Amino acid sequence: MGRGKIVLKRIDDSMSRQVTFSKRKKGLLKKARELSILCDAEVGVIAFSGTGKLYDFASSRLDLFFIFPSLKVNLFYSMLNIFP
Numbered sequence: 729m730g731r732g733k734i735v736l737k738r739i740d741d742s743m744s745r746q747v748t749f750s751k752r753k754k755g756l757l758k759k760a761r762e763l764s765i766l767c768d769a770e771v772g773v774i775a776f777s778g779t780g781k782l783y784d785f786a787s788s789r790l791d792l793f794f795i796f797p798s799l800k801v802n803l804f805y806s807m808l809n810i811f812p
Contacts, residue, residue, distance in 0.1 A: 742778075745778065746777075749777060749778065753775055753783055756775065757773060757785045760772075760773045761785065761787075764787035770788075771785070771786070772784070772786045772787070773786075
């Protein structure tokens with residue numbers, strides 16, 4: 729027996745929303761790491777929290793892009809302009 733489907737909508741309670749973000753972010757980054765190892769793929773993940781904090785994962789060759797903070801800041805502001 730499988731899990732039931734959940735309705736995808738914004739979580740109203742801010743504490744529950746933060747907990748859900750934290751758990752799902754952890755799972756997403758784990759899956760990205762597994763994909764890069766199992767399939768020898770170059771994987772990059774960028775996630776911004778509701779407060780604007782940046783979380784990222786990069787496999788080996790992409791690491792240089794994520795190491796430089798100025799690139800992160802520029803990317804953050806670029807994303808704000810794309811998604812108002």
